[in-house]
Amino acid sequence: MNNFEITTPTTIVFGKDQLTRISQLLKTQAVDGKVIVLYGGGSIEKSGFLDKLKTELADLDLHFFKGIEANPEFTTLMKAVEYIREHQIGYMLAVGGGSVIDGAKFISGAVNYGGDPWDVLTQVPGSVFTSAVPFGCILTIPATGSESNSGAVISRSELKEKRTMGGPLFFPKFALLDPTFVATLPKRQIANGVIDAYTHTMEQYLTFTGENLLQERYAEGILSTLIEIGEKVLENPADYELAANLMWCANQALNGVLRCGVTTDWATHMIGHELTALHGIDHAQSLAIIAPRLYEVKFESKKAKLTQYGQRVWNLEGSDDQVARKAIAKTEEFFHKLSVKTRISEYTSDYQDTARIIHDRFVQRGWLGLGEKKDLTPKEAEYIVNQAI
DSSP: OOOOOOOOOOEEEESTTOGGGHHHHHHTTOTTSEEEEEEOSSHHHHTSHHHHHHHHTTTSEEEEEEOOOSSOBHHHHHHHHHHHHHHTOOOEEEEESHHHHHHHHHHHHHTTOSSOTTHHHHTOTTOOOOOOOOEEEEEOSOSSOGGGSSEEEEEEGGGTEEEEEEOGGGOOSEEEEOGGGGGGSOHHHHHHHHHHHHHHHHHHHSSOSSSOHHHHHHHHHHHHHHHHHHHHHHHOTTOHHHHHHHHHHHHHHTSSSTTTTSOOOOHHHHHHHHHHHHHOOOHHHHHHHHHHHHHHHTHHHHHHHHHHHHHHHSOOOSOHHHHHHHHHHHHHHHHHHTTOOOOGGGTOSOOTTHHHHHHHHHHHHTOOSBTTTTOBOHHHHHHHHHHHO
16 A cells, blocks of 8 residues: 545535525635635526525625636636736635536636746646635536545647646635535536546556555445446436435545555546547546547556456456456446447547647657556557547
């Protein structure tokens, strides 16, 4: 088991009818009562939730910033940064899915940063955020776990780039998780949430065998639960117990606990981010495209864990080779059952240069060895993408 250190400072408020807690939570944290509400495309307006929120927070000085995209855009977030600076707002409330919460993390660091905030995403040496505006969040889409971790992914369309950031400054102070939101979501978002949580777990699990026995069983429990409920919650999102289990699985998949003492992968994510940046493919869809092909290309390296995964999660039998290959097939079949396609050509016809572009970007960034063994080369990434077409 590897050495590790973990801090999980986010207060989780989980369950139905928890909106009445929001005023108390904000009053104890927003000292001057001035709060900006950050949200996305307006679904909380149409559903009436924003009006309910305004009623609950009527005695606070509320400001509103609408329009944070599904892949939060640097230029949009910088408009929020300027607004917060101009109005001297000291607390933020992010209402939405992982993208809005990711955006809040970037905004929180950028407000008091004197340089170009894009620096933190390109990792210019010495150019990092050193302070952050505090924020809480209300989760409306279970998927990324961003509501209780410190990482974020930010896009910049004019550069066709998607980059990551994070650190201990960027944990939400609190996260309100109400599973009844799931009933309001389109099926595409629910399916994406299941796959996102599933792949987050796999990135921390499908590496080596026997590193941390508890974390392995914990990961297998999340995976098995998602398999059990995935299709059911897609068909019946108003079922509270199904929705609650999905929301909690998504949170547990990336709240930091699974990575304790283990070596993690994340190569699927790094390649998948490029598909989103280049073609606008949903994040979870990009993971469903890349993961099976990456497991095939890195088969020998991952065979022992693929075998364990196949035996424990899918109850497969046979030789190690047979179980490992069946496990990959069962994973892709699971994605298909959620109506998520697993080929690039099923999302775009403009894929001829995709693999080469990703190869060149990885070389330019110095990403010469990804994965748990740091041995997935740009050439292999190019091959994986070509296999995924």
